[in-house]
Amino acid sequence: MSKKIGKYLLLALFFFILTIFFLALKNDPRYISNDLIGKKIQNFKFKKLNGNNENLSHNDINKTTLINFWASWCYPCRLEHKYLIKLKQNTNVKIIGINYKDDQENAQSFLQEFLNPYDLIGVDNDGVESVKFGIFGIPETFIVNGDKIILKKFIGPLNQKNYQEIINIINK
Amino acid sequence: MKKIFFIYLFFSLNSLTVQANEMSDLEQKIFKNIRCLVCQGQSVADSNSEFSQTIKLVVKDQIGKGRSETEIYDFLVDKYGEWIIYDPLFSTSNFLLWFLPYFILLVGGLFIFFILKKKNNN
Amino acid sequence: MNLSNFGNLAIFSTLLITLFIIIYSIKFLNSKDEILLFPNKLIMLSLFQTTISITSFFSLLIGFIISDFSLLSVYQNSHTLKPIFYKISGTWGNHEGSMLLWINIMIIFAYLFIVNSRNAETKYRIFSLLAQNVLIFGFLFFLFANSNPFSLIFPIPKEGLGLNPILQDPALAIHPPLLYVGFVGSSIYFSAAIGSLLSNYKGKAFANSIKVWVMTSWIFQTLGITFGSIWAYYELGWGGFWFWDPVENASLMPWFVMTALFHSLLVLEKRETLYYWVIILCLLTFTLSVTGTFLVRSGILNSVHTFANDPSRGLYILIFLSIMIITSTIIFLNNFRREKYNFFINSKETFILSNNWFMMFYLGTVLIGTVYPIFTEVLNNLSISVGPPYYNSIIIPLLIPFLFLMAIGPQAKWIKNEFKKYINIIIILAISIFANLSISYLFGKMTVLSNLIIISSLFLISYTLIDLVNLIKRKIKFNIARIISHLGFGFLILSIGINYNFSLEKDFNLKVGDQKSFDDFNIRFISINLNEGANYKSIVGKFKITENSNLSEENLYPEIRIYNNSEMLTHEASIKSDLVKDLYLTMSNINRSDLYNIKFQKKPFMIFIWVSSIMICCGGIIRLIEKKK
Numbered sequence: 001m002s003k004k005i006g007k008y009l010l011l012a013l014f015f016f017i018l019t020i021f022f023l024a025l026k027n028d029p030r031y032i033s034n035d036l037i038g039k040k041i042q043n044f045k046f047k048k049l050n051g052n053n054e055n056l057s058h059n060d061i062n063k064t065t066l067i068n069f070w071a072s073w074c075y076p077c078r079l080e081h082k083y084l085i086k087l088k089q090n091t092n093v094k095i096i097g098i099n100y101k102d103d104q105e106n107a108q109s110f111l112q113e114f115l116n117p118y119d120l121i122g123v124d125n126d127g128v129e130s131v132k133f134g135i136f137g138i139p140e141t142f143i144v145n146g147d148k149i150i151l152k153k154f155i156g157p158l159n160q161k162n163y164q165e166i167i168n169i170i171n172k
Numbered sequence: 173m174k175k176i177f178f179i180y181l182f183f184s185l186n187s188l189t190v191q192a193n194e195m196s197d198l199e200q201k202i203f204k205n206i207r208c209l210v211c212q213g214q215s216v217a218d219s220n221s222e223f224s225q226t227i228k229l230v231v232k233d234q235i236g237k238g239r240s241e242t243e244i245y246d247f248l249v250d251k252y253g254e255w256i257i258y259d260p261l262f263s264t265s266n267f268l269l270w271f272l273p274y275f276i277l278l279v280g281g282l283f284i285f286f287i288l289k290k291k292n293n294n
Numbered sequence: 295m296n297l298s299n300f301g302n303l304a305i306f307s308t309l310l311i312t313l314f315i316i317i318y319s320i321k322f323l324n325s326k327d328e329i330l331l332f333p334n335k336l337i338m339l340s341l342f343q344t345t346i347s348i349t350s351f352f353s354l355l356i357g358f359i360i361s362d363f364s365l366l367s368v369y370q371n372s373h374t375l376k377p378i379f380y381k382i383s384g385t386w387g388n389h390e391g392s393m394l395l396w397i398n399i400m401i402i403f404a405y406l407f408i409v410n411s412r413n414a415e416t417k418y419r420i421f422s423l424l425a426q427n428v429l430i431f432g433f434l435f436f437l438f439a440n441s442n443p444f445s446l447i448f449p450i451p452k453e454g455l456g457l458n459p460i461l462q463d464p465a466l467a468i469h470p471p472l473l474y475v476g477f478v479g480s481s482i483y484f485s486a487a488i489g490s491l492l493s494n495y496k497g498k499a500f501a502n503s504i505k506v507w508v509m510t511s512w513i514f515q516t517l518g519i520t521f522g523s524i525w526a527y528y529e530l531g532w533g534g535f536w537f538w539d540p541v542e543n544a545s546l547m548p549w550f551v552m553t554a555l556f557h558s559l560l561v562l563e564k565r566e567t568l569y570y571w572v573i574i575l576c577l578l579t580f581t582l583s584v585t586g587t588f589l590v591r592s593g594i595l596n597s598v599h600t601f602a603n604d605p606s607r608g609l610y611i612l613i614f615l616s617i618m619i620i621t622s623t624i625i626f627l628n629n630f631r632r633e634k635y636n637f638f639i640n641s642k643e644t645f646i647l648s649n650n651w652f653m654m655f656y657l658g659t660v661l662i663g664t665v666y667p668i669f670t671e672v673l674n675n676l677s678i679s680v681g682p683p684y685y686n687s688i689i690i691p692l693l694i695p696f697l698f699l700m701a702i703g704p705q706a707k708w709i710k711n712e713f714k715k716y717i718n719i720i721i722i723l724a725i726s727i728f729a730n731l732s733i734s735y736l737f738g739k740m741t742v743l744s745n746l747i748i749i750s751s752l753f754l755i756s757y758t759l760i761d762l763v764n765l766i767k768r769k770i771k772f773n774i775a776r777i778i779s780h781l782g783f784g785f786l787i788l789s790i791g792i793n794y795n796f797s798l799e800k801d802f803n804l805k806v807g808d809q810k811s812f813d814d815f816n817i818r819f820i821s822i823n824l825n826e827g828a829n830y831k832s833i834v835g836k837f838k839i840t841e842n843s844n845l846s847e848e849n850l851y852p853e854i855r856i857y858n859n860s861e862m863l864t865h866e867a868s869i870k871s872d873l874v875k876d877l878y879l880t881m882s883n884i885n886r887s888d889l890y891n892i893k894f895q896k897k898p899f900m901i902f903i904w905v906s907s908i909m910i911c912c913g914g915i916i917r918l919i920e921k922k923k
Binding site for chain 1: 588592594605608609612615616619620623624627668669671672673885886
């Protein structure tokens with residue numbers, strides 16, 4: 001009798017383990033960034049690009065804001081740039097750009113060539129300050145509300161779908 | 173008796189060889205415990221990626237500000253998730269992880285104990 | 295007829311022959327007549343199967359050598375500019391090719407088993423052949439359905455994609471075939487275990503029939519793991535050789551079971567007991583091999599290994615694995631009879647049991663650590679990492695008692711042992727403690743744990759050496775194999791212990807012309823030169839390392855290589871080895887800066903680590919040769 005129970009228990013254990021493996025196959029093992037959604041952003045300090053020795057901090061966020069990490073050497077950043085321009089033109093969302101590990105001259109040329117959608121631009125030369133946002137590559141874009149709570153995070157260049165999502169969030 | 177004395181002597185002499193913590197410096201220890209998120213299975217210490225270089229700067233920065241090892245890990249976990257740290261933190265969800273191997277050791281030991289017990293009872 | 299057609303024909307024929315073998319085996323087993331002689335038909339079919347299968351492998355090999363890009367796998371994994379050696383090794387360096395190699399090994403081992411087991415009972419041999427061919431059929435089916443190395447690509451590309459420079463390394467080229475003979479070779483004693491259960495062929499006779507296969511697969515597994523670690527150290531540029539990465543764990547887990555198995559076989563042979571435990575270990579080894587393959591190739595885990603991931607592959611392997619596990623478990627449980635155990639606590643059998651106990655513990659730890667993230671991901675939607683700190687903290691402390699038992703165990707007598715000379719143990723313990731004191735004096739202080747590890751590995755080494763001296767005195771040759779392996783293991787732990795505790799690592803940034811001083815060293819960044827290699831351009835740094843304590847100077851030349859055709863970047867470490875230590879230097883550039891990030895390491899006793907691993911293998915090889923006589 002106990003032999004039978006043992007037999008079924010053992011088979012049940014194997015069945016359980018194999019089921020977990022089956023389910024796991026469906027998941028994408030690539031790193032999806034931490035759910036920062038709902039958290040308040042930590043206070044940050046970036047020097048402004050305009051060279052006046054002024055700083056950008058989280059006091060500059062007083063309404064729904066997009067924070068976009070970009071660089072002139074980043075090819076996907078060029079692909080998403082048009083969506084940022086569109087957002088600037090069609091909505092009243094505030095857009096902050098953080099120029100990541102870039103050269104100031106190249107950054108200025110980039111903006112001249114592709115237009116400037118940013119209300120404010122901060123500079124991060126070594127990437128250390130950006131770690132407060134959980135950045136691990138660029139481009140990455142955050143939407144935060146006036147209370148500085150993160151509403152959504154986009155990893156990689158924004159596409160049409162993301163653009164629509166951002167519009168929806170702004171309109172709420 | 174003499175032999176036991178010598179053993180005792182050696183053991184106490186050996187206490188000279190002991191120090192509390194491992195010799196590696198704190199920086200390297202932390203670097204080795206952080207996963208490089210853009211690499212396939214490498215720590216920040218071992219990787220040459222940009223991400224690793226940035227994280228190394230962040231850690232050096234925080235050590236300089238006097239943060240403790242745990243505080244630094246907490247900070248990184250807050251931003252990047254538990255996945256970034258190689259040492260699985262001991263918590264309720266990880267309890268099984270730390271418990272199961274010793275459980276296996278115990279079960280194995282009991283098994284052998286019962287096998288041996290049989291003979292010596294006969 | 296082109297290669298693809300020929301190859302496909304060969305594999306298809308192999309599939310058919312496998313089916314024939316299965317059908318005929320069943321027919322013979324079901325026949326009313328008593329089965330006395332092993333049917334010649336099966337031997338012929340098995341030989342035929344082997345021949346055709348090897349032919350298919352050679353066709354793929356030729357495809358790689360002549361760069362026939364009509365074959366998809368050749369296109370994806372080879373390139374006309376690859377040196378011939380790597381074109382050849384590219385055959386098995388990809389998923390489809392490696393699966394073909396798996397199948398070949400399973401088929402070759404099946405034939406060799408039949409030929410080598412002539413003294414064994416016929417019914418057992420037929421059942422074993424049947425079980426093995428069912429496995430082979432499963433893999434062939436998988437090959438055709440999902441991973442056919444002969445699948446075509448049209449239009450035929452002019453050049454291949456496969457020029458990953460990291461894969462062009464001798465150690466890396468050899469390491470897969472070595473490992474495959476290891477863990478695929480374990481399929482034969484998996485099948486033999488099934489055969490044994492179904493034909494009731496037990497005891498010493500059964501142990502004898504699988505002994506040589508267990509030993510062979512163990513030797514190759516050990517070699518494969520060693521070469522993988524050597525490659526990681528010399529090529530990957532991080533200065534380490536073991537990272538508890540899922541793919542490393544996948545090769546280590548079967549190794550634990552193989553080690554436990556051949557020790558238990560000694561008991562089965564000598565005392566005709568522990569039969570069911572041996573069966574479990576036989577079934578477990580190959581199961582772990584397939585599980586490991588599943589974990590690594592399905593994409594379910596993030597790992598350093600570079601097989602391209604494909605979930606459909608994972609699905610097939612998982613289905614195969616499930617059938618294998620459920621079936622073998624049912625067969626085992628149905629045929630399990632209670633065994634009587636007759637062990638004195640103080641006996642060699644008990645020591646071997648404790649070896650198994652520890653092996654199962656190590657296995658459990660590595661298995662749990664490797665798959666746990668999968669469970670938390672599926673059940674809790676939480677991603678965690680289980681890395682070196684976990685494995686080290688659980689396994690290392692338990693090595694201490696293990697090393698002691700390993701030292702004393704072999705001396706114990708079968709059935710009933712008496713410790714006549716406790717005094718010897720105490721003396722050797724004292725010697726070990728003294729030696730540890732000396733090591734500490736030479737190198738520096740360590741944690742309590744490290745001290746104990748060093749002491750216990752020294753104990754194992756000393757005890758085994760004394761054993762060796764005694765054997766030489768008495769002119770007994772028999773145990774030399776065991777002594778060499780156990781010595782090797784002791785040296786391995788000792789070297790790793792010293793290496794782990796007294797390695798120095800320093801990470802800093804330098805400009806050309808700068809220098810950095812720390813601890814005992816001064817490192818000067820002398821110059822940067824541009825170099826051109828066969829298929830790459832490189833930036834070579836010249837560094838002068840001065841060691842103050844012994845006033846020695848070494849020049850090291852780390853490189854950053856940019857490969858011409860794939861635009862891949864690699865960082866080549868510069869390594870200076872001598873008996874006592876390795877000096878290890880890597881350099882990478884920091885973007886938009888003229889600074890270079892330098893990683894310097896001093897690693898004691900690296901050479902000893904490799905030598906002791908090879909020593910462990912040698913013991914096995916000697917035992918194998920002894921057996922053949």
